[in-house]
Amino acid sequence: MRFKLLLFLMLNGCLIAHAQTAIQVLNATTKLPVADAFVYYVQLGNSKNNQYLAFADSLGKTQISLKGTSLVRIHFPGYEVLFDTLQPGTAFKVYHLKEINKILDQVVVTGQYDLRTADQSAIKINVINSARIEKQAAQNLAQLLSNELNIRVANDAYMGSSMSMQGINGQNIKILLDGVPLTGRMNGNIDMSQMMLNNVERIELIEGPMSVIYGTDALGGVINIITKKDINPYRPVTINSYVESIGHYNFDGRLAQSFKNNKLIVSGGRYFFHGFTLDENNRVKPWKPKEQLFGDITYTFRTGKMQHRFYSQVYHEKLICRGSATITPYEAYAFDDFYLSWRNTNSLYSDRYFKNGSSVSFINSYAWYNRQKETYNRNLVTLQDTRINNSNQQDTNAFVHWLSRGIFSSHKVTSTFNFQAGYDVNYESGKGRRLTNNKQEMLDAALFATAEYKPVSRVTVRPGLRAAYNSRFMVPVLPSLHVKLDITKNIFFRSSYARGYRAPSLKEMNLDFVDINHNIQGNPNLKAETSNNYQTSLQWMHRNANKVYRVDFTAFYNHISDMISLAVTNLGTMQYTYINIDEFRSAGGVINAEIRSAVYSVSVGASYLGRSNQFAAGIQLPFVYTPEFRSNFTYVLPYIKTDFAVFYKYNGKQLAYALDEANKPVQTHINAFSMLDMNLAKRICNNKLYLAAGCKNLLNIVNINSTANTGVHSSSNGNILMGTGRSYFVTVKWNFGWKKA
Numbered sequence: 001m002r003f004k005l006l007l008f009l010m011l012n013g014c015l016i017a018h019a020q021t022a023i024q025v026l027n028a029t030t031k032l033p034v035a036d037a038f039v040y041y042v043q044l045g046n047s048k049n050n051q052y053l054a055f056a057d058s059l060g061k062t063q064i065s066l067k068g069t070s071l072v073r074i075h076f077p078g079y080e081v082l083f084d085t086l087q088p089g090t091a092f093k094v095y096h097l098k099e100i101n102k103i104l105d106q107v108v109v110t111g112q113y114d115l116r117t118a119d120q121s122a123i124k125i126n127v128i129n130s131a132r133i134e135k136q137a138a139q140n141l142a143q144l145l146s147n148e149l150n151i152r153v154a155n156d157a158y159m160g161s162s163m164s165m166q167g168i169n170g171q172n173i174k175i176l177l178d179g180v181p182l183t184g185r186m187n188g189n190i191d192m193s194q195m196m197l198n199n200v201e202r203i204e205l206i207e208g209p210m211s212v213i214y215g216t217d218a219l220g221g222v223i224n225i226i227t228k229k230d231i232n233p234y235r236p237v238t239i240n241s242y243v244e245s246i247g248h249y250n251f252d253g254r255l256a257q258s259f260k261n262n263k264l265i266v267s268g269g270r271y272f273f274h275g276f277t278l279d280e281n282n283r284v285k286p287w288k289p290k291e292q293l294f295g296d297i298t299y300t301f302r303t304g305k306m307q308h309r310f311y312s313q314v315y316h317e318k319l320i321c322r323g324s325a326t327i328t329p330y331e332a333y334a335f336d337d338f339y340l341s342w343r344n345t346n347s348l349y350s351d352r353y354f355k356n357g358s359s360v361s362f363i364n365s366y367a368w369y370n371r372q373k374e375t376y377n378r379n380l381v382t383l384q385d386t387r388i389n390n391s392n393q394q395d396t397n398a399f400v401h402w403l404s405r406g407i408f409s410s411h412k413v414t415s416t417f418n419f420q421a422g423y424d425v426n427y428e429s430g431k432g433r434r435l436t437n438n439k440q441e442m443l444d445a446a447l448f449a450t451a452e453y454k455p456v457s458r459v460t461v462r463p464g465l466r467a468a469y470n471s472r473f474m475v476p477v478l479p480s481l482h483v484k485l486d487i488t489k490n491i492f493f494r495s496s497y498a499r500g501y502r503a504p505s506l507k508e509m510n511l512d513f514v515d516i517n518h519n520i521q522g523n524p525n526l527k528a529e530t531s532n533n534y535q536t537s538l539q540w541m542h543r544n545a546n547k548v549y550r551v552d553f554t555a556f557y558n559h560i561s562d563m564i565s566l567a568v569t570n571l572g573t574m575q576y577t578y579i580n581i582d583e584f585r586s587a588g589g590v591i592n593a594e595i596r597s598a599v600y601s602v603s604v605g606a607s608y609l610g611r612s613n614q615f616a617a618g619i620q621l622p623f624v625y626t627p628e629f630r631s632n633f634t635y636v637l638p639y640i641k642t643d644f645a646v647f648y649k650y651n652g653k654q655l656a657y658a659l660d661e662a663n664k665p666v667q668t669h670i671n672a673f674s675m676l677d678m679n680l681a682k683r684i685c686n687n688k689l690y691l692a693a694g695c696k697n698l699l700n701i702v703n704i705n706s707t708a709n710t711g712v713h714s715s716s717n718g719n720i721l722m723g724t725g726r727s728y729f730v731t732v733k734w735n736f737g738w739k740k741a
Helices: 002-017 130-136 141-145 506-510
Strands: 020-027 038-043 051-055 061-065 070-075 082-086 092-097 126-129 151-156 160-165 173-177 200-207 221-227 237-244 248-259 262-273 290-303 306-321 332-353 358-379 385-387 395-410 417-431 439-453 459-470 478-486 491-502 512-514 519-521 529-543 547-570 575-597 600-614 624-637 642-651 654-659 665-670 673-684 689-696 703-706 718-721 727-736
Touching: 020 070, 038 061, 051 061, 070 092, 082 092, 126 130, 130 141, 130 200, 130 642, 130 673, 141 151, 141 160, 141 200, 141 221, 151 718, 160 173, 417 506, 439 506, 600 654, 624 654, 665 703
Parallel strands: 020 092, 173 221, 519 575
Antiparallel strands: 020 061, 038 051, 038 070, 070 082, 126 200, 151 160, 200 221, 237 248, 237 727, 248 262, 262 290, 290 306, 306 332, 332 358, 358 385, 358 395, 395 417, 417 439, 439 459, 459 478, 478 491, 491 529, 512 519, 529 547, 547 575, 575 600, 600 624, 624 642, 642 673, 654 665, 673 689, 689 727, 703 718
16 A cells, blocks of 8 residues: 555655746736747756746746756846746746836947846947937937937938048948948938937947947947837837927827737828928028828747847938029029939848747848939929939939848857857949949958956946958958956946948949039048047946946047048149048047936036047148037926926037148137927827827027038038027827737
8 A cells, every 4th residue: 555655755856856847928018918928947956957947928928847956047028037936836927028118228229138227238238219309309310319418410402411420431330220231321421310210219320330240330339229019918009299399380199009929010100390490482492392201010939949039120211402493574484303212121130039048139130222313304383393314413322232141149148158140241333323333332241259257246347349241342350358356236338449441332432423513533542540549437336225336437549440531632633532641530528427217317427528630641731629518407296297398409510531632730729509308298088199299499499500521411511500589389299009917
């Protein structure tokens, strides 16, 4: 009898030891399932220390097989990591994941092995979240970044908005959309007024070279635009309208729906601006009228153990440049130019996670950009338009960009050593009659690797290396080194060195632009620009359950060699050519202090930026400095529960150097100015309706005195475009759905 009882207990123990344990993962706040949550489990006391991985289904459920007492780790991007110990024989257990507090914690992915907060990153990253975007009432990337320290936004009547970061021009700043480079650089810059924010979750900014990971054009820094991927099943539809007194009429919408393990997000809109001028009787407007149509679609699905996300974005812009009226006793007419731009980006993201904590991710992308100029003769009496069939009056440029990128990442939470290795292949081609032979192309292929080593718990060392091949020129080997030291639990020290480079663009190497007003020749013998960046930062941060206090100071130094400049090479014909003649240095410091909570936020900061050029061997021009100051304040007014926000930035007199028509260095300047915005916002109808109203450019800035060129169509003397004067806006946003919470 005892033998039978013992046998029964042994068999029952074996069954229990190998029984399936059902787990469900829910959102701690909404109690909704967290689909695709990662469930790692490892048997304690096992010398093999084998780790296993399971994924939650659309209901947040999964099953695991426990062979002994096991440590369970559950996480999902956007949520805090949860640890637990499970005993064999546990039949069912529910876990509630807490969402990361996006007000107190700034989540980042750019240049990281996995999703983490900005404070955990060895690389210094600044984040602008969706709440800040909404409160600032920014409609595009140019408006949003104009409030950032160490960033200057310039406006060109025809080419749009460009920027500089740490004194480095926008052609050296890589702009990414969910990690995919944006195509369509005009005059070396991406037009930031074409980057809409209606479907943006946050903006991640890294100042300093990120060429080891992202290759060319990341010499000065990286801006990664992260799109919205969350779905609210109770309010999947958003409709938004925005009207501004200077002639902005914007409308956009978003639909997000999930079914089984798939997600579908569709968004789009139309933005219209009728132009701005101080002289309403003149049909020529310095701020050109334009219509912008845009849309995107995201579809997330799974095949086997691979998670996929397909993203496609379409953008179209019509920029209207009205000419001066010609009036005679017999007729009245004007020549009007229309600039038509199209951009289409298609990306497939594929990710696979392994039970040992590693993962592989792939990005395959195809993008094209087209810009067409058309000239019409408008009869000002009949208002009839006649197209001018002259090749000098019509022009089309088209660019295609292919990207294939793969990364293997080891990111074990408890490991002292993690690494990342990958490949990067970029193919770019351009067509247009102003390119040599009407078509040019370039191939760039690279291997790169980084590692994160923690010799002790408070020190993180992150070296990196990139080796590349380019079909047009030699590419240097690019190293980087980032070090993070947690001096205390509240004080963090970061120091970094990085080498960067920028490949000459197809236009710089192959442009052939000769007409009555231009004589610009490309240079196929250009070398790549290279840079060395040194950066150090010290940060103090304290947080409690409701607030974050933060003070940080950053110092930096940049040295760019073989900088490409447009210079006069033939005074007789005034021929301009791109040549490597310039060396550029920038140095400075930034200090920021902020208090952030769910009720209010206060941010105060200042920067001091110096620039220096060397246009000829042995002649290093002295540094000239520019100060900046910023103060932002938001507060939820009690009783009426209304958001009040103020955004202020002082842009000090900007001094720089340039070459005159005789290729002699001259000092240029842009006078100091300040920008101030104020607004009120309130949510009503159980947060379904968002209402906002406010005043932009309260100080009524329009033109700023300058001796600098801010664009190829800007004057080097007199005034430059800076603002459209004081204006007032109203926005209404409605979130709704058909399910009851």
